[in-house]
Structure formats: C-alpha cells, structure tokens
Amino acid sequence: MLCVVRNALGQLAETLGFSEAEGRAIVLAVDEAMTNIIRHAYRGDTGRPIEASFHRIHAPRDGQSADALEILLEDRGVTANPEKMCSRALEDVRPGGLGLHFIRESMDKVEFSRSWGKNQLRLVKFLHPQRSQKVP
C-alpha cells in the first residue's frame, strides 16, 4: 500500500504547486513516517490502520502567513517517545536509523504528539510563494 500513497501524494504535491524536487522530498518523508509507524508503533504488523489527512493551510513563517501543506498521520500503536527518537550520527556507517533524518531534512516542521490513545505526527512543508498555484 505504501506505493499507492507515494503515487497519490506525488500528484497532490504537483497539483499544489510544489517543485518536482520538493514533491519527491514530501513523498520520501511521508513514506518514511509510515514505515516507522509500521516498524515501531505496530511492530511490523502491516494490517493495522494508519490515518492520513492532507490540508492546505496558512501557517506562520518568519512573522508572516505562508501557504503550506500540512500532513497528519495517526496510529494506535505503542507510544512513540520523541525523547528517544533521534536520527543516528550520519558518519556511523551502518544500516538503519536514517528514516527520521530523511523526514527532518525533507519537511519544514515535524511534530510528534499523543492523545486519546493515538500517536500523531504532524508534518508541514511550506510552498515557495512564486510557485504556489490556486487550487480550483
């Protein structure tokens, strides 16, 4: 199912006016986030639900309001502990630990929270003003 999400998200990013490179970054971040949910929150169970919602929002940036894509991912897995979530040192050449680094490098805001038995990950990517387009 991850490939279905990737394809749909790539089209959404393009429609919203993100560049191809920005679109690839958003797709990578969401794919890595969902992979982390499956691997860690659901401990490898691919049959558990992940709720994803996508919103075009106005968010503060440098003291002004800017257009952005907000992505919310919610799961009912084990509690994510942001204190323990850290991307590993990149000079440490070994498999694993790259996903969170990819997410943080690809998005402008990355916020973890937990409420009502759900883990929520909020990702925000700002639209570059001259590239933003009006969505009908």
Add this chain to the structure above:
Amino acid sequence: MKISERRLDKITIFDISGDIDLATSPMLRKALLHEFRELKMPRVVLNLMAVRYIDSSGVASLVEGLKASRDVGSRFILFGLNRTVREVLQLSKLLKIFEICENEEQSVAP
C-alpha cells in the same frame, strides 16, 4: 521491485527496477548477501537505472551489501544512479562510501 541477475565471468550484475522500500528491500539484501557470503563473488555490480524509488530501508540494504563485500574482500559497485536514487543517497550522506561508476562498461572493466 524486480531483480534480474546476469553473470559475466566472475562478476555478478543485478539489474534492479521498480521501488526499493520496506516491502522489497529484504529481497535485495538477501540477493546481495548471497553473492558475497555464499558465492564469494569477487565483484557485484548493481544497475540502478530503472529504480523509481528508494527509501531508508533500501539504503540500509545497500550498506549491508557494502559491509559484506568488505568482509570478504570483494568489490561492490553501483551504476546508473538516476536523480531519485542520487538525491536519497546524498541526503543520507552515504554517497561517498560507495564505489560508483557512470555506466556498465566502467563497472565491469578490469
């Protein structure tokens, strides 16, 4: 993801196509480790030209392949890195640890 295998004297060439992600990266990892650990191939070449997407689990499989090659004194070469693959390897800051060739001819040269 699809893996096609070719043999050229003492070189194994894997032509990879499609997406390397959580679901498919174990297959790539298994294929690489088999070539290095079981067959002790002196050189394994990965053609990534037709890879549409790679995530951190795919990068992890490449790193495992590289480590296995070092353990047995073999060479592990990548070629055909398209923009998507190159971007992800650059983001991982691991691009420089791999031996990368421009094309297949270079990667199988003596």
